Amino acid sequence: MRRQERVVRELVGAHGRTYADEAGIPLKDTPQPLYRLLVLSHLLSARIRGSIALATARALHEAGLRDPRRMAEATWQERVDALGRGGYRRYDERTATQLGEEAELLNERWGGDLRRLRREADGKVTELRHLLQEFPGMGPAGTDIFLREAQGVWPEAAPYLDDKALQGAERLNLPKDPERLVDLAGSTDPAVLAAALVRAAVDKDVAEDTLRRAG
Numbered sequence: 695m696r697r698q699e700r701v702v703r704e705l706v707g708a709h710g711r712t713y714a715d716e717a718g719i720p721l722k723d724t725p726q727p728l729y730r731l732l733v734l735s736h737l738l739s740a741r742i743r744g745s746i747a748l749a750t751a752r753a754l755h756e757a758g759l760r761d762p763r764r765m766a767e768a769t770w771q772e773r774v775d776a777l778g779r780g781g782y783r784r785y786d787e788r789t790a791t792q793l794g795e796e797a798e799l800l801n802e803r804w805g806g807d808l809r810r811l812r813r814e815a816d817g818k819v820t821e822l823r824h825l826l827q828e829f830p831g832m833g834p835a836g837t838d839i840f841l842r843e844a845q846g847v848w849p850e851a852a853p854y855l856d857d858k859a860l861q862g863a864e865r866l867n868l869p870k871d872p873e874r875l876v877d878l879a880g881s882t883d884p885a886v887l888a889a890a891l892v893r894a895a896v897d898k899d900v901a902e903d904t905l906r907r908a909g
Contacts, residue, residue, distance in 0.1 A: 697908060697909070698867075698868055698869070698878055699878050699880075700908040700909065701866050701867070701868060701904060701905065701908040702868065702875070702878045702879050702882075702887070703908075704904050704907045704908045705866065705890045705891070705894060705900075705904045706879065706882050706886060706887060706890050708900075708903070708904065708907075709889075709890040709893045709894070709900055709904075710882065710886040710887070710889065710890045711886070711889060711890075712843055712846075712885050712886060712889045713734065713738065713744070713748065713839070713843060713889055714727075714730075714731050714734060714843045716748055717730075717734050717748045717751040717752060718751075718752055718755065719731055719734065719751075721843065721844070721846065721847060722847060723809065723847040723848070724809075725761070725806060725807045725808065725809065726760060726761050728807075728808040728809065728844070728847075729760075729761055729762055729800070729806070729808060730751065730755065730760060731840060731843055731844060732796070732800075732808065732826075732829070732832075732840060733751060733754060733765075733793065733796075734747070734748070734751040734839075734843075735832070735836045735837070735839040735840035735843070736789070736792070736793070736796065736829070736831050736832055736836050737750050737751055737782065737789070738836070738839050739831075739832070739833065739835040739836035739839060740784075740785050740789070742782065742784060742785065744896070746780065746781040746782055747782070749780045749781055750776075750777055750779075750780025750781060750782040751780070752780065753776050753777070753779040753780035754773075754776050754777070754780070754793075756776075757772070757775075757776035757779070759772075759773065759776060759793075761806065762796075762797035762798075762800045762801050762806045763797070763801060763806060765793055765794065765796075765797035766794060766797035766798045766801055768794070770790050770791065770794065771790075773789075773790035773793055773794060774786050774787060774790045777789055777790060788831075789831065791830075792830040792831035793831075795830040796829045796830050796831065796832070799828065799829060799830070800829070811825050811826070812848060817850045819841070819850065819851050819854070822841065822848075822851065823837050823841070826840055826841075838854075838856040838857070838858065841854045841856075842854050842855075842856060842859065842885060842888040842889065842892070843885055843888075843889070844885075845884050845885050845888070846883050846884070846885040846886075852884045852885075853872045853873065853875070853876045853884040853887075853888075854872075854884065854885075854888065855872040855875060855876075855884070855887070855888050855891065856888075858891075858892050858895050858896075859887075859888045859891040859892050859895065860872075860891070861895040862890075862891035862892055862893070862894035862895035862896075862901070863875055863891055863894075865894050865895060865898070865901040866891075866894055866901055866904060866905060867905070875887065875891070
């Protein structure tokens with residue numbers, strides 16, 4: 695086995711878990727999981743520790759704010775309180791407003807169903823990016839996170855390895871070409887590969903440990 699293949703195998707074996715899975719989202723191409731992924735992507739895109747964003751996504755779910763109707767119907771204070779319980783205090787007031795506006799837009803324009811947004815994009819990833827960025831608080835970073843995770847159920851986006859994932863590849867001395875990385879990963883789900891590469895990008899200990907174990 696070539697060394698680069700060993701590096702990918704070790705990385706995925708130790709860190710191949712999507713962020714959706716870590717947040718307790720059983721991702722499927724159905725409205726509620728896709729909406730929860732949208733919220734998670736929004737939370738992860740802020741300059742805040744990933745562990746806090748994940749905990750906050752779980753706190754919102756536990757508070758019943760798990761679909762766009764409930765999110766839109768909640769009071770601003772209810773959203774602030776749920777964000778606070780997850781530890782998302784630095785951006786809680788602004789994010790509470792954005793989550794309400796985001797849910798309202800999803801309800802009004804796409805009937806609360808992100809699959810309708812997908813159909814509007816008609817298989818074009820550039821259009822998916824454009825439409826996702828219409829949500830308040832969903833800039834390029836949040837859109838990248840969403841599509842990295844969603845590519846397992848929206849295969850037209852695959853392989854979606856954005857700049858952050860490719861930074862992880864560079865840190866691991868792997869090629870920065872998405873198609874070559876997918877080839878090295880074999881049968882690994884591209885969403886799992888992307889998440890593992892991002893973990894190497896944001897945590898140098900992940901990269902160093904992976905390289906050490908790959909030999």
